[in-house]
Amino acid sequence: MTEINVAILGASGYTGAELVRLLAGHPVFRIRALTADRKAGLPMADVFPQFTGEDLPVLSTIADVAWDDVGAVFCALPHGTTQEVIAALPGHVKVVDLSADFRLKDPAEYAKWYGHEHRAPALQKTAVYGVTELAREQIRAARLVANPGCYPTCAQLPLVPLLAAGLIEADDIVIDAKSGVSGAGRAAKEANLYTEVTEGMHAYGVASHRHGPEIDQELSLAAGKPVVVSFTPHLIPMSRGMEETLYVRLAPGVSAADLRAELVRVYAGEAFVRILAEGQVPQTRFVRASNLCHISVHADRRPGRAILCSVIDNVVKGASGQALQNMNLMFGLDETTNLRLRPLFP
Known part of the structure; x- marks a missing residue:
């Protein structure tokens, strides 16, 4: 070419x-x-x-x-x-x-x-909103792609297929999210100074973060009705990485095993989305500097509920990696071109 x-x-x-x-x-x-x-x-x-x-x-x-x-x-x-x-x-x-x-x-x-x-x-x-795995055909035909935010990407990859399949209730989703400091950008800000972020963590943008309506918009499309999530991001003292713990209520007659089976089905053969084995929990260190998303599913000890964990590198799959994945598609290339990066650990 x-x-x-x-x-x-x-x-x-x-x-x-x-x-x-x-x-x-x-x-x-x-x-x-x-x-x-x-x-x-x-x-x-x-x-x-x-x-x-x-x-x-x-x-x-x-x-x-x-x-x-x-x-x-x-x-x-x-x-x-x-x-x-x-x-x-x-x-x-x-x-x-x-x-x-x-x-x-x-x-x-x-x-x-x-x-x-x-x-x-x-x-x-x-503009086409572009979580690559969820909007391939629209992205291929697009001239302008709106690359999703990091928090929305990390949340949508596990949640969209489950809402689309009617396996979880749309009115009871809690997203507890954590991000490395690089998500705040490189501009000098007092809140991002070393002494302000090290040796501790804190919530920010509580009930007011701009990624909230972006998540709502895309989950509403998947569910076919309005969805408003409870979303709280936290800042973690690491340079890159993102973890989200997602609390959901199961639809009647559905089990956590059903959620995992659906995600395995949807993402079978995907290059970058990995559904972990039962009992495993994803860790940010094992996706660092890669375009991967690792997802796990767990039965909550509260009946009728489940917990999902999702991790990405916020700068790669949460930003630049997904941008290249999308641009590859827009030019008819294999979307994985130059993106099969092994995670950087230790």
């Missing part, structure tokens, strides 16, 4: 750097442009020294990108800044947007949670 030139917008952040790592050695995609407006003119290795010696473009502004020479864009810009940028891109460019700007389908819901009206509503209507 002919090489395809790629631009990464927002390359100075964690997800941008991870895209550079994942694209290294890709047989089709070639990095042609890396943007970071405040660091324009610097070599990528000055911003991320792990790329010392790599043949990469110098960081530039978005205005300096030669779009005629670019076929694919990964947009890793902050929320709220992406809409007008993507709206201004030439029509031949395919885009995976890693921000939240095109995830919520309801413009009023977007305005409620993000504090301003959507600035590209026509484009928003065309």
Whole structure:
């Protein structure tokens, strides 16, 4: 296949750097442009020294990108800044947007949670929400894919098939989530200083995190009726990784074994989703730096209930890895291309 030139917008952040790592050695995609407006003119290795010696473009502004020479864009810009940028891109460019700007389908819901009206509503209507394993065919045909958030990805992979099959009740789902600090981005913030996050953990965004409505939206589609989950994220003193413990009420006559059997059936043959053997519990350390999601299912000691555990690397399957998985599909490639990464342990 002919090489395809790629631009990464927002390359100075964690997800941008991870895209550079994942694209290294890709047989089709070639990095042609890396943007970071405040660091324009610097070599990528000055911003991320792990790329010392790599043949990469110098960081530039978005205005300096030669779009005629670019076929694919990964947009890793902050929320709220992406809409007008993507709206201004030439029509031949395919885009995976890693921000939240095109995830919520309801413009009023977007305005409620993000504090301003959507600035590209026509484009928003065309965006495909892309948990790869759950939306392959729509992604293949898309020009713009809204890459899901990390917490929603970790929750939807176990929950969507169970809601779609009617095996769990839609009105009683609790999501207890934990993430490494990289999920907050690279910008300097007092709350993310070492002494603020080490040797402890804490909840944040309680009943107000922006990933809540994103989870509700997609679970509602799976259930065929409105779903509002109880979702609380926590910050854990580790650089990357995400674990979610999901508490569900079983539909009448359903057992935890039935949930596990359905997940095994749905994800049979999947490259990146692994349903663990009975009695095993997933751990973030065993998916670190990979595009994997490990899921387990357990009978609760309370009758009629079950507990699911789901882990991903928040920067890979929760962001840049899934973005590359989606872009591979958009260009007719095997979605696993350059993503069969073994987890990094110890």
